Amino acid sequence: MGVAIIGASMTKFGQRDAWLQSLLAQAGEECLDDAGVTPADVEHLYVSNMASGEFEGQTGVMNALAHDLGVLPAYSERVDQTSSSGGAGIYEAWQSVASGASEMTLLVGGEKMTHKTTGQATDIIASITHPAEYKHGVTLPSFAGMTARHYLERFDAPRESLARVAVKNHKNGVDNPKAQFQKEITMEKALESPIIADPLRLYDFCPITDGSAALLFTTEERAKELTDEYAVVSGIGGATDTHVVHERDDPTIMGGVVDSSEAAYEMAGIGPDDLDVAELHDMFTILEFLQLEGIGVAEQGTAWELATDGTTQKDGELPINTSGGLKSKGHPLGASGVAQGVEIYEQLVGEAGPRQVDAETALACNVGGFGNCVITTIVEAAE
Amino acid sequence: MTLEAGNCPNGHVSYPTHPRCPECGEPQDETFDFSEVTGEVVTWTTSTATPPGVREPNTLAIVEFDVSDVSGVPDASVRALGQATTDDIETGDAVEPVYVEELRDPDVGLKSANPESTDWDGYRWKPV
Numbered sequence: 082m083g084v085a086i087i088g089a090s091m092t093k094f095g096q097r098d099a100w101l102q103s104l105l106a107q108a109g110e111e112c113l114d115d116a117g118v119t120p121a122d123v124e125h126l127y128v129s130n131m132a133s134g135e136f137e138g139q140t141g142v143m144n145a146l147a148h149d150l151g152v153l154p155a156y157s158e159r160v161d162q163t164s165s166s167g168g169a170g171i172y173e174a175w176q177s178v179a180s181g182a183s184e185m186t187l188l189v190g191g192e193k194m195t196h197k198t199t200g201q202a203t204d205i206i207a208s209i210t211h212p213a214e215y216k217h218g219v220t221l222p223s224f225a226g227m228t229a230r231h232y233l234e235r236f237d238a239p240r241e242s243l244a245r246v247a248v249k250n251h252k253n254g255v256d257n258p259k260a261q262f263q264k265e266i267t268m269e270k271a272l273e274s275p276i277i278a279d280p281l282r283l284y285d286f287c288p289i290t291d292g293s294a295a296l297l298f299t300t301e302e303r304a305k306e307l308t309d310e311y312a313v314v315s316g317i318g319g320a321t322d323t324h325v326v327h328e329r330d331d332p333t334i335m336g337g338v339v340d341s342s343e344a345a346y347e348m349a350g351i352g353p354d355d356l357d358v359a360e361l362h363d364m365f366t367i368l369e370f371l372q373l374e375g376i377g378v379a380e381q382g383t384a385w386e387l388a389t390d391g392t393t394q395k396d397g398e399l400p401i402n403t404s405g406g407l408k409s410k411g412h413p414l415g416a417s418g419v420a421q422g423v424e425i426y427e428q429l430v431g432e433a434g435p436r437q438v439d440a441e442t443a444l445a446c447n448v449g450g451f452g453n454c455v456i457t458t459i460v461e462a463a464e
Numbered sequence: 465m466t467l468e469a470g471n472c473p474n475g476h477v478s479y480p481t482h483p484r485c486p487e488c489g490e491p492q493d494e495t496f497d498f499s500e501v502t503g504e505v506v507t508w509t510t511s512t513a514t515p516p517g518v519r520e521p522n523t524l525a526i527v528e529f530d531v532s533d534v535s536g537v538p539d540a541s542v543r544a545l546g547q548a549t550t551d552d553i554e555t556g557d558a559v560e561p562v563y564v565e566e567l568r569d570p571d572v573g574l575k576s577a578n579p580e581s582t583d584w585d586g587y588r589w590k591p592v
Contacts, residue, residue, distance in 0.1 A: 203514075203515045207515055212581075216584055217547045218522045227526055228507070230507045278510070278511045279511075325545075327543040
């Protein structure tokens with residue numbers, strides 16, 4: 082059964098006073114309003130969230146949201162796949178409609194993080210690692226530092242190419258009123274910012290963020306009855322790589338990206354050359370390169386050239402992260418994959434405003450952990 | 465103390481150990497110690513934003529060890545992530561494991577409520 086997206090919304094990302102339950106409710110309400118669907122029509126509700134218990138001592142958030150939105154007695158479930166919880170939520174939502182289990186599925190992703198110190202938030206995220214890694218004080222940023230060093234040394238890539246990713250995504254974010262940072266940065270600023278995990282600096286990393294995003298899914302048939310503005314999930318794949326990061330044969334290959342994108346391309350019957358726009362999980366600048374290579378847009382060790390020659394700019398051949406990416410939009414863990422979906426939906430239905438590019442086929446790649454779990458989704462404009 | 469890796473009946477090795485071999489799914493019913501082996505730095509970073517209870521800065525390295533002799537498996541190697549004993553380290557450096565009783569403070573951070581869930585001792589990499 083063809084699965085369509087008929088509504089999308091997101092709260093302002095950034096430092097928010099609201100706690101998770103109200104952030105989720107805000108995005109959920111706006112999404113139903115966007116599609117003109119009433120709460121009573123919702124049959125399944127998925128809430129993508131990594132760590133509400135660890136961050137604010139609140140669990141059972143799917144039940145809270147179902148009650149707050151008035152969608153009872155809809156089936157509800159919380160989806161945790163760490164940083165890719167949002168993508169995993171898209172997978173669950175797609176499954177629920179494709180299987181016939183639900184005709185109207187609401188997906189809301191969210192996280193509330195900024196009330197913790199950077200150290201506390203880093204520790205919560207680092208708790209996804211294997212105990213043999215955790216006890217050494219490893220953090221996700223330090224995995225990025227080690228991988229970036231290996232990439233730059235092995236492929237002789239210039240350090241500046243990583244900064245170009247940050248500069249590009251900040252530039253894109255200026256046009257996104259929901260982004261945490263609507264502010265351009267210069268190469269100098271990126272290259273001279275404080276070192277966080279050598280050779281990576283502050284501007285190679287996404288910020289810590291509060292926020293929520295939502296998508297509404299239904300069958301293609303029902304979508305046609307309800308609206309002229311919808312997009313179709315034509316391919317989706319999910320895959321898992323090693324839990325222990327150093328056990329991977331090649332530190333520069335994200336197996337989960339390769340495997341999930343292959344599955345998504347196969348389902349959609351397309352390949353990397355068919356993409357018009359993509360949202361990639363730029364939690365760290367180096368990840369944009371690894372994903373461009375993993376999804377088959379660039380050969381191994383060459384994606385840095387696309388940042389340098391302008392290919393991935395908004396006016397380039399394949400715009401990457403028109404939303405501003407996690408880098409400028411922010412990364413409220415469970416919301417991020419959903420927000421990627423919001424951006425490609427808006428691009429495909431022509432609602433991206435100043436960020437609009439010409440796109441019929443879009444891809445979103447949502448990475449959990451350091452490539453531990455990955456969801457790749459391909460969405461196409463309605464015919 | 466040991467730096468314990470596992471091997472399976474099909475000759476695959478891994479560090480850390482797993483109940484089943486990540487390569488082939490057979491039970492990993494044997495282990496070997498590679499704490500006496502000298503390894504080579506594959507990549508490293510110095511982290512200057514560390515979580516509560518972790519030294520700052522924290523220099524970490526992924527090191528590759530040739531474990532053919534200690535595992536009995538020809539051409540076998542394992543990689544391991546660990547803290548370095550110095551911030552002065554480079555890719556390609558030869559390093560040896562050095563035992564440390566406490567790699568980070570168990571009494572602070574997310575796991576401080578249940579420190580017994582994890583081992584806090586282990587090995588750092590010291591350039592030779």
